[in-house]
């Protein structure tokens with residue numbers, strides 16, 4: 001006589017989930033997971049994917065006007081990497097049951113967010129360098145700990161993304177070094193771009209911890225490994241010496257080494273500005289969304305052709321199978 005094993009109860013599954021997290025092991029797509037975890041993970045991964053895709057716009061703006069073939073090749077490669085990051089991330093969200101079309105629909109209808117930083121204009125080629133240095137630098141700070149995030153497909157995607165981000169950061173810094181060794185006009189461009197991007201880069205880490213509704217639960221689930229303020233501080237500490245080596249001034253008169261804390265103190269961030277940009281009122285929100293919508297519409301024929309191709313393939317496979325059975 002065989003003994004039928006009874007299906008695990010919801011509380012067994014929940015205990016198993018909590019124990020997996022507690023042991024610092026990964027949650028995989030085959031595992032049971034609480035609905036809240038699934039929703040949080042989809043929210044974060046989708047926002048991250050959208051950020052990569054929208055993030056192609058500000059720099060893409062300079063591809064046709066890059067000052068040399070070398071700079072153009074580098075910039076093209078970087079922007080293509082960002083498309084790739086978006087695609088890995090959408091795939092990671094699909095392992096949680098999210099539908100990619102739906103995610104795109106939510107982005108273009110404004111129901112899902114993307115990073116605030118991409119709502120600022122890129123006015124000169126120095127912005128390309130500063131985005132590499134500060135924006136990708138902030139992204140690395142935020143994303144290296146996500147390689148240890150509890151959701152397996154996200155954490156693994158992040159390993160490759162971080163390697164590529166590190167190339168992005170270096171190309172930005174190298175471009176700025178070159179400009180700083182150039183003419184006074186070039187140095188002024190770098191300083192101006194730094195002035196415009198410094199504070200928005202600090203905002204990329206999200207609201208302060210006491211105003212961050214998702215941090216506590218995401219830390220408990222080990223989705224996030226550090227709080228927003230911890231990572232922001234790490235970024236400031238890392239960047240100040242880089243600014244000194246570059247010879248630019250960070251636009252914050254309160255920036256000062258605090259020997260007691262072992263960290264740099266910095267000035268007050270304008271959180272009203274972050275709120276405004278997140279809620280659609282930043283300098284380029286409308287432009288970024290209009291461009292993304294247009295790209296989606298322009299791509300309709302590709303989606304239709306791919307769907308038609310898949311339909312024909314299926315039809316042929318069914319016909320071949322029927323023939324085989326009949327033979």
Ligand code: BYC
Pocket residue numbers: 043044047048049051052055056082113114115116117135136139142203204205206207211212213214215218224228278
């Ligand atoms: N912009 O409770 P909180 C890149 C939202 S791509 C917009 O702290 P959480 C690159 C937040 O979503 C960089 N929204 O949230 C690409 C939440 O809203 P909902 C993208 C923001 O999730 C191309 C609400 O505010 N990186 O590097 O615990 C070229 C409350 O916040 C922002 C990622 O996506 C913001 N800055 O923490 C170059 C990294 N900040 O959803 C470079 C992955 C907060 O509740 N994401 N919000 O309506 C994360 O690490 C976390 O999601 C965050 C926010 C730290 C961003």
